[in-house]
Amino acid sequence: MTSTFPLLPATPPVGRVRTAAASVAVAATVPYLTLKLLWLTGHPVGAGDAEAMDDLWLVNLLTFGMDVVAVVLALAFVRPWGRRAPAGLLAFPMWVATGLLGTILVAMPLFLLSALVLGPEQQTTQADDGPSGWVFTLVYSGFAVQGLALITGFLLYARERWGGLLHRDRIGDLPHSPTLTTQRALAGVAALLAVGVAAARLYWALGGSAGLPLTWVDQRGRSTAIMDSVTAVMAVAAVAALLVLVFRWRPGWRLRGPLAVVWTAAGSVFAWGSWQLVANGTSVTASADPREAVPGLLPLVEAAQVVTGLLVLAVGAVALAERAARAAVPDTAWATTTVVRAGDADVESAG
Numbered sequence: 001m002t003s004t005f006p007l008l009p010a011t012p013p014v015g016r017v018r019t020a021a022a023s024v025a026v027a028a029t030v031p032y033l034t035l036k037l038l039w040l041t042g043h044p045v046g047a048g049d050a051e052a053m054d055d056l057w058l059v060n061l062l063t064f065g066m067d068v069v070a071v072v073l074a075l076a077f078v079r080p081w082g083r084r085a086p087a088g089l090l091a092f093p094m095w096v097a098t099g100l101l102g103t104i105l106v107a108m109p110l111f112l113l114s115a116l117v118l119g120p121e122q123q124t125t126q127a128d129d130g131p132s133g134w135v136f137t138l139v140y141s142g143f144a145v146q147g148l149a150l151i152t153g154f155l156l157y158a159r160e161r162w163g164g165l166l167h168r169d170r171i172g173d174l175p176h177s178p179t180l181t182t183q184r185a186l187a188g189v190a191a192l193l194a195v196g197v198a199a200a201r202l203y204w205a206l207g208g209s210a211g212l213p214l215t216w217v218d219q220r221g222r223s224t225a226i227m228d229s230v231t232a233v234m235a236v237a238a239v240a241a242l243l244v245l246v247f248r249w250r251p252g253w254r255l256r257g258p259l260a261v262v263w264t265a266a267g268s269v270f271a272w273g274s275w276q277l278v279a280n281g282t283s284v285t286a287s288a289d290p291r292e293a294v295p296g297l298l299p300l301v302e303a304a305q306v307v308t309g310l311l312v313l314a315v316g317a318v319a320l321a322e323r324a325a326r327a328a329v330p331d332t333a334w335a336t337t338t339v340v341r342a343g344d345a346d347v348e349s350a351g
Helices: 016-040 050-055 057-076 080-084 087-118 133-166 180-205 214-219 222-246 256-286 297-328 331-335
Strands: 337-342 345-350
Touching: 016 057, 016 133, 050 057, 057 080, 057 087, 057 133, 057 256, 087 133, 087 222, 087 256, 180 222, 180 297, 222 256, 222 297, 256 297
Parallel strands: none
Antiparallel strands: 337 345
């Protein structure tokens, strides 16, 4: 006797590369999570000043939670429940993670190159009360490994879940939707903000000190200048790629390239701006030194980064949602509509 019930499609197996990437990402979080857990429980291993670490418990708790989220994301890329999770629930934290970790992956080779060409960076201030040198090596090497593994796992996960939406699509394939004017307006505002962010960050990278706390002026060195430069480049890259998409300037280009730039660069601008707003605000609150007071320009630039990232995210989310909705409609439904150009107006009629 044969069954008349149709067989359900089997869940596609997770590839070895994605499994390995997720495993490496989880393993790379262990040293950082252990260090943060020690600090949160009153064991300032490698922290230098124990009292300062007590004052920064909120920052330590926040960063501990952020790395826990990274573990959950890595597991989502290989577990069955990850395939069923709402897209936004995974996409937003992964966007932030890509911004934070991707920036480190860009900046770290520049740090190493500068050390090879110019020699090791000289400490401008006494750092006896700061974290030990091995802490920075442990943390940022872990971030680099974690970033490579987590982004690799996400790319393979996204190709399986959403690859059909963007497969071989070109910029000219994006629909001219009713919201396109709004998208272009928001992109224009984001571009203006990004130019301001880039100008301020480049000014600081080149040695400018206006708008910075007094104690920071002596502490800023080559590594800080590199981070400011990377942030400036990310801000410009994010809005440049977004403008190409919303104004359809290169209709023959593959959609994947500009979209990857928007995703990574906007995530960097948003994530680091948000983090610096929280971290700087917490450290200033915990400090009684008036020389550490933050002038108005610094938080203004950081807030502009956050707003820029959110505007880019909003435009991208609307455009992709419309693209997905159009892809879900059968081709025959779209074939019933013909577009007749009469003069400067587009007249749509049912065929």
